[in-house]
Amino acid sequence: MRPVYTIEPLGKIHDRAAFACGVEQLDHYIKVIASQDMRRRLAITYVMHRPESPTVIGYYSLSAYAIQTTELPDDLRRRVKYEHVPAAMLGRLALDRNYHGQRLGALLLVDALKRAVQTEVAVMAVVVDAIDDRARQFYEMYGFERLADHPNRLFITAKTIEQLIAG
Structure with missing residues (x-):
């Protein structure tokens, strides 16, 4: 069976x-x-x-990032002995308005989280800057938490991502 949607690097x-x-x-x-x-x-x-069309219906971007340990919640901060911890930045995530309401944003998010925690590069977390309150609520629904001093900068630990993916 062919997949209904394909997610791949922009070309x-x-x-x-x-x-x-x-x-x-x-x-x-x-x-x-x-x-x-x-x-x-x-x-x-x-x-x-x-698969049958090259028309983009959604996208996300990933890049390298570092979180200052002082921004982490106390329980995580105590376990880390470094000034910064490695993370992946989910820079943008968007879905064409013709596809809103079909849970495809969640599909994009899960794909991004899976790619971010693959073992090629070590990351402790994924970070995102929510563009508005609605976006922040979307990310929080999937387990993202706010970083200190940044009301719309959220993170989710690799451990939480692995639990989310495992079901």
């Missing part, structure tokens, strides 16, 4: 021109900035599309 074959999620900053990123960030090795953007 020249992917059609981003019609993408519209309703947030201009996110629309502009996929249409203009994402490929530049990939060429510069600043972030990797993964796109969701149907």
